[in-house]
Amino acid sequence: MNIGHLIYIVAVFIFISGLYMMLSAKSYIRKIIGLGIFQNSILIFYVALGKARGGIAPIDVGSGVIYSSPVPHVLMLTAIVVGFATLCLGLALALRIEQEEYNDKQ
Amino acid sequence: MINSDWPILQVIIPLFGAIATALCFQITYARIIAIITAISSLAVSFYGMITLDGTRRYMLGNWQAPVGIEYRLDHMSQPVIVYIFVILLFILTICRKAIISEIEEYISPSRRHIIYTMILLVATGLSGMVATNDLFNLYVFLEIASLASYALISQCSDKRAARGALDYLILGTVGASLILIGIGMLYSHTGTLNIDDIHERLEHLYGSRIVILGFAFFITGCLLKIALFPLHFWMIRAYEFATSALLIYLAPLSSIVGFYVLVRFIYFVADYRILYDQLYFGLIIKCLALVAIVVSSYLALKSNKIRSLIVYSIAAQVGYICLMLINSNPVAIGIMASCLLADSLLKIGLFATTSDRHSERGEATQFTKLLLLFNIISSAGLPFTIGFLNKINILSLLFGDKEYLALLIVIASSILALEYHYKLWRLVKTNEINNSGIVALSITSFASLVLLIMNSEFTRFVAAFFAGVMNG
Numbered sequence: 001m002n003i004g005h006l007i008y009i010v011a012v013f014i015f016i017s018g019l020y021m022m023l024s025a026k027s028y029i030r031k032i033i034g035l036g037i038f039q040n041s042i043l044i045f046y047v048a049l050g051k052a053r054g055g056i057a058p059i060d061v062g063s064g065v066i067y068s069s070p071v072p073h074v075l076m077l078t079a080i081v082v083g084f085a086t087l088c089l090g091l092a093l094a095l096r097i098e099q100e101e102y103n104d105k106q
Numbered sequence: 107m108i109n110s111d112w113p114i115l116q117v118i119i120p121l122f123g124a125i126a127t128a129l130c131f132q133i134t135y136a137r138i139i140a141i142i143t144a145i146s147s148l149a150v151s152f153y154g155m156i157t158l159d160g161t162r163r164y165m166l167g168n169w170q171a172p173v174g175i176e177y178r179l180d181h182m183s184q185p186v187i188v189y190i191f192v193i194l195l196f197i198l199t200i201c202r203k204a205i206i207s208e209i210e211e212y213i214s215p216s217r218r219h220i221i222y223t224m225i226l227l228v229a230t231g232l233s234g235m236v237a238t239n240d241l242f243n244l245y246v247f248l249e250i251a252s253l254a255s256y257a258l259i260s261q262c263s264d265k266r267a268a269r270g271a272l273d274y275l276i277l278g279t280v281g282a283s284l285i286l287i288g289i290g291m292l293y294s295h296t297g298t299l300n301i302d303d304i305h306e307r308l309e310h311l312y313g314s315r316i317v318i319l320g321f322a323f324f325i326t327g328c329l330l331k332i333a334l335f336p337l338h339f340w341m342i343r344a345y346e347f348a349t350s351a352l353l354i355y356l357a358p359l360s361s362i363v364g365f366y367v368l369v370r371f372i373y374f375v376a377d378y379r380i381l382y383d384q385l386y387f388g389l390i391i392k393c394l395a396l397v398a399i400v401v402s403s404y405l406a407l408k409s410n411k412i413r414s415l416i417v418y419s420i421a422a423q424v425g426y427i428c429l430m431l432i433n434s435n436p437v438a439i440g441i442m443a444s445c446l447l448a449d450s451l452l453k454i455g456l457f458a459t460t461s462d463r464h465s466e467r468g469e470a471t472q473f474t475k476l477l478l479l480f481n482i483i484s485s486a487g488l489p490f491t492i493g494f495l496n497k498i499n500i501l502s503l504l505f506g507d508k509e510y511l512a513l514l515i516v517i518a519s520s521i522l523a524l525e526y527h528y529k530l531w532r533l534v535k536t537n538e539i540n541n542s543g544i545v546a547l548s549i550t551s552f553a554s555l556v557l558l559i560m561n562s563e564f565t566r567f568v569a570a571f572f573a574g575v576m577n578g
Contacts, residue, residue: 022276031276039279042286049294072293075242079286082249086279089253093260093272100265 007048014041028094035090039083046072046079112154113164113177116187117234119147120194124226127219133210136219141198143226148191151233155184163239172303178239181571186236186366189447190359193454194229197355198222200546201458204351207542212263221261225355227254232363241289241299241375244367245282248331251363252278255356259348266347274344277337281330288324291316292375301375312380321376325387328371332364334391334428335398338421345417350457354546357420357457358450365427365446369439373575378434388432395432396515398425403522412460412533415526416453419485422519423449426500429512433503436572440565441499447564448484448492448554455481455550458543460534477547478534484554486527487520492558499565 018038025031050072058070108115123143127136154162164177179187197205210218231251238244256278260271293299295317296307311317326337333341345353372378372387382388399422406418423445430442459478484491497520504513557564 019280022280028272031272035276035279039283042283042290045287046290049290072290078242078246082246082253085253086249086275089256090272090275093256093268093275096260096268097272100268 004051004053008045011041011045011048014038014044028097029091032087032090032094036083036087039079039086043076043079043083046076108150108153109157111164112150112157113162113179113237114166116147116151116154116191117177117230117237119143119150120226120230120233123147124223124230127226128223130219131216133215133218136222137198137202140222140226141195144191144195144198144229147229147233148188148195151184151187151191154179155188158184172298172300175243176239176300177237178301179237182369182568183236183366186362187233189362190229190232190236193355193359193450194225196454196546196549197351198225200549201351201354201543203542204354204458208263208349208351209261213261221258224254224258227251228258228356228359232359235363236366239301241292241301241304243299245286245289248282248285248367251360252282255360258352258356259344261352262347262349264347267349270344270347274340277330277340281327281337284323284327284330286327288320288322288327291320291323295320301370304375305377308376312377312384318385321381321385321387324371325368325391328364328368329391329394332361332368332424332428333421334424335394335401335421338398338402338424341421342414342417345420346411346414350413350460353457354454358453361420361424362446362450365431365442368431372431373572378576382432382434388434391428391432392512395425395428396512398422398428399515399519403519403526406526407522407529410533412530412537415530415533416456416460419523419526419530420449420453422523426516429516430500430503433507434576435503435507436569436576437565438503439572440567440569441496441503443568444492444499444557444561444565445496448496448557451550451554451557452481452485452493455543455547456485458546458550460537471541471544474541474544474547475535477544477551479531480551481547481554482527482531482534486523488524492554492561495558495561 014037018034018036018041021034022031022038023034025034050069052066052068055066055068058067120143123139126139126143130136130139158179158181161178161180163171164179165171166175166177169175205221209221213221228251231247231249231254234247235244235251238247256271256275259274260268262268289299292304292308295311295314296304298304298307308317330337330340345357348356372381402418402421402425406415406422409415409418427442427445427449430438430445433439455477459474480491484493487493487497497516501513501516504516
């Protein structure tokens with residue numbers, strides 16, 4: 001197996017651990033942490049896609065040089081923002097459920 | 107400006123309306139701004155539909171297609187966008203009282219205007235998903251629409267709604283992430299995100315396992331979003347306790363746009379012949395759809411509450427629609443469009459009248475009961491209604507294709523449907539139904555009558571469009 005593919009194995013491992021945590025956890029906070037881990041695996045997957053063999057960082061230093069593709073990184077900037085918003089909304093809902101349970105006990 | 111820029115205006119107007127409602131801090135102004143936004147975006151999209159001639163491509167910021175983001179409006183996408191804004195205007199005006207009495211009352215006065223922000227953001231996301239011709243842009247709009255709908259679903263007097271919304275958030279995010287992974291895999295082999303460009307470049311790549319895996323991820327994500335059988339649990343939990351005023355808006359539109367994305371992917375991104383004949387996606391979806399029809403009808407029969415009965419009947423409808431979706435006959439797509447439209451009208455009518463949380467409980471008149479009975483009969487698929495016509499079309503198509511097992515299952519589930527709709531009618535009769543949804547119910551009943559009369563023209567129009575698409 002090509003050593004360059006190791007990063008994809010890592011991404012799949014993180015993906016599966018996040019999914020398992022999300023689906024098996026009882027507490028909502030843990031589910032949301034699992035969701036965060038799950039989404040980060042996709043970021044790793046995309047960023048790894050942009051790497052070209054022997055390519056350098058996409059900075060213009062003249063002709064005859066191979067660059068890694070910057071497009072997946074830019075796409076993932078958007079995905080990070082989306083993931084952040086999802087986590088915030090999830091935590092807000094968890095907080096609300098918690099408060100309502102607390103009020104019921106009182 | 108409207109002449110050249112309407113493709114982007116119809117997506118941007120609701121977005122700016124959302125920002126304006128968030129900033130105005132006054133519930134009265136927020137309502138007015140929301141209605142103005144809905145009217146103006148409807149006007150722009152309607153203008154676009156009338157003047158549309160063939161396919162209209164719009165380059166964002168004049169960046170040419172494979173590099174920049176492109177919007178693509180044709181005779182399939184533009185009517186869907188118009189329908190989105192019609193429903194938006196419908197709930198903002200006709201179901202205004204329901205929104206006020208069911209949601210606004212339960213939110214602290216300083217934050218009430220945010221409801222309208224969320225409603226407009228859902229419209230932005232959905233119209234953007236329909237308009238865009240770029241896969242990553244589609245994902246971003248999908249997340250905009252989904253995040254706003256999670257927030258809306260959680261706003262309810264019933265405490266269980268927040269739990270349903272959190273489950274919806276978790277499974278919805280899984281679905282969107284699967285779609286994102288699928289897009290990434292297709293991107294890794296084609297190097298482009300533009301749908302037409304991907305379609306061209308994929309021609310020689312169907313042997314690649316990564317591409318097939320990408321299809322599998324994307325389609326699984328879409329099936330989760332439209333709630334086909336084993337992936338339907340979020341819908342049951344989220345819709346069971348959500349406010350009916352919002353379900354009028356969210357339930358029909360999210361399923362229509364979900365199916366739109368699936369159709370777009372199967373027929374525009376991938377080659378549907380290879381997808382169905384060589385990769386067995388059609389067979390898998392067909393099996394799931396048949397199981398969905400049987401199981402959902404059975405569960406609907408077992409449930410004792412009006413809301414869960416309606417939700418399970420939606421799940422059964424998703425099965426029927428999927429059965430038509432994977433049939434590569436253009437006529438089947440026409441029947442699918444008619445089913446989707448009829449189903450969305452029925453849902454609106456049922457959700458508008460069967461709400462149990464209205465503050466003003468007017469005694470239901472005979473007229474309301476009659477209209478409700480008409481809707482339930484149509485949903486059950488009894489004669490002289492649109493539901494009956496759709497079912498007959500489905501059966502004759504399956505008979506023509508010699509799909510006898512599917513035929514048998516559809517007939518069996520139709521008998522179950524009669525039984526659970528009878529149960530629904532009894533439940534509706536014993537519970538207090540009220541008059542507050544009467545205007546909405548009359549309009550949707552009238553619209554489904556129009557659809558019944560115009561049905562053959564409608565299905566023929568959609569089928570002709572798809573015949574053109576399928577022949578390249």
